[in-house]
Amino acid sequence: MTALTAPKSTNANALLLLLRLRTFVALILVLAFFSWAAPNFLSTANAVIVSKHVALNALLAIGMTFVIITGGIDLSVGSIVGLCAMVAGWLMLNGINLGIGYTVWFNTVEIVLIACAVGVSVGIVNGVLITRLGVAPFIATLGTLYIARGAALLSSGGRTFPNLSGSAEFGTLSFPFIGAGKILGLPIIIWLLVLVGLLAHYISRRTTLGRHIYAVGGNERGAQLSGVKVNRIKMFVYMFSGFCAALVGVVIASQLQASHPATGETFELNAIAAAVLGGTSMSGGRGRIGGTIVGAFVIGILSDGLIMMGVSSFWQTVIKGVVIIAAVVVDQAQNKLQARVALQQEAANK
Amino acid sequence: MNLKRRLLMSAIAISMAGALPSFAAAEGTIAIITPSPDNPFFKAEADGAAAKAAELGYETMILVHDDDANKQSELFDSAIAAGVKAIILDNAGADASVAAVQKALDAGIPSFLIDREITATGVAKSQIVSNNYQGAQLGAQEFVTLMGETGEFAELLGKESDTNAGIRSQGYHDVIDQYPDMKMVAQQTANWSQTEAYTVMESMLQANPGIKGVISGNDTMAMGAYAALEAAGRTDVIVVGFDGSNDVRDSILAGGIKATVLQPAYEQAQLAVTQADAFLKNGSTGVDEKQLMDCVLINGENASKLETFALTE
Incomplete structure (x- = not known):
């Protein structure tokens, strides 16, 4: 019996390994394709540019991954991006008027911190709605999607905050540096991705918090019974997601040196796509930060590569959809195969 | 329960009746319907039309359709119900807007289109678009x-x-x-x-x-x-x-x-209101329905004269 199944199971194991690494395989495939098909794609300078574009979506997707692992969803991230961009723009141009003839102005660091605080606050609202008021995550964050976008529009009456190049008087000259500046030859947004990525990876793999995040998504009732503070864990993931979105908002405002209230529309969908492509299960309990980042790179390389090839944006949209569905189909295949291999091994061990 | 609802209805009716005379006090109300003002271009349209309407003694009702033809149709219903005298519209789709404009016409309310055309003629009184x-x-x-x-x-x-x-x-x-x-x-x-x-x-x-x-x-x-x-x-x-x-x-x-x-958005919206005013007073705009407004090149020489989609002299 053992002799008969052994070669089969080795094949299955090899296939399983390939399926597990599918996002990585997809990454190598798209890289190889565009290096061949798109002019100047394979260059250090372009690698930096692509990473810079990917970093925005990857940051959102990291926050989204934690949320999805707990079995939730955060639809509000795109609106938080817009709101935080507007907060940064507002603080740069208007300061905060105390109403008694004084206006408080902030320097770059303070502006970044306040914008992040706003993002985290929206996350807190999401968390409270979900944990205390029992609103389903999809509905709660759909609500905050509208509220945050509306607030962004209200902040400027729908206008763009232009010319955010900073002023020496208020210590904001360094604001454009966030989007355009480089450290050791790499744009700051890439360093942000590296930092947040490592932090999130560390949390998910090495900390109790991380184990609890997986536990909540895997079996919420079971986690609760074994002493996991489920509500606290959920609060954390939505706050973290809000924080990531705030970073993205600030970076975009700085890159464009302008903030527009429609910034970040549909970003939430790209973030979900990256997480799913990276192997995060929408039903919770399963997902990896590394996978999500690779997923974001696959999507980003696809769209940048197609732009460089001059392919119509209509096709870009279709292709993105196909890739996402393919990823989930492969995911299902992996699950089935995994179950079969496990059964075979069990049978073999008997 | 029934009584409560009836009371509520009459309260609403009274408040609406109370609101209406304030419209009637002026020349009447003009509805201004544009896409979302988060694009300053559309904001300039709404501002330009509102300024001209106020100048000519009209009240204004400013509505936003967000490029959603369905929402636009609902806004037309509201405007018709509110008894506006005319509608200034930057429409939500060349084909999808015809029915709404026709609906207003059937209710005796003329529409004046700016920025974008619709595919039917004879339904709107003016269609003024930038060339x-x-x-x-x-x-x-x-x-x-x-x-x-x-x-x-x-x-x-x-x-x-x-x-x-x-x-x-x-x-x-x-x-x-x-x-x-x-x-x-x-x-x-x-x-x-x-x-x-x-x-x-x-x-x-x-x-x-x-x-x-x-x-x-x-x-x-x-x-x-x-x-x-x-x-x-x-x-x-x-x-x-x-x-x-x-x-x-x-x-x-x-x-x-x-x-x-x-694109002279501000001026264009003002022109539409002027034509609406002429139509309401004389029964005709005095010009063709379809009108093209020329655009103006802006470069270093005249940029300083530009302010919210209008050139000042």
């Missing part, structure tokens, strides 16, 4: 001159489902393609969006480092593209936009973007 084709040709001619009639360039297209995106691109090419040394090396949509234009520009620049110029379907995309060029240290690249926004005006004055084309 996008003429404007694009102006922009393209300036672009060709700035480029010295030679070199590689990229084009940023607007949302491809929007007719104006196509008309502008056509206008650009009908001029530029006459110059054999002008070579388009990249053409991509950035969906009218500043953020998208930024990333698309970065990628196009990677694929084609020899780009000397960028011609853009609108000003927001021109702003995004210029930010990307600035980040790449390529401020030598000539950027030309379309719309005549204050942001691009400031950039032109600071030596960034080189030129744009003004």
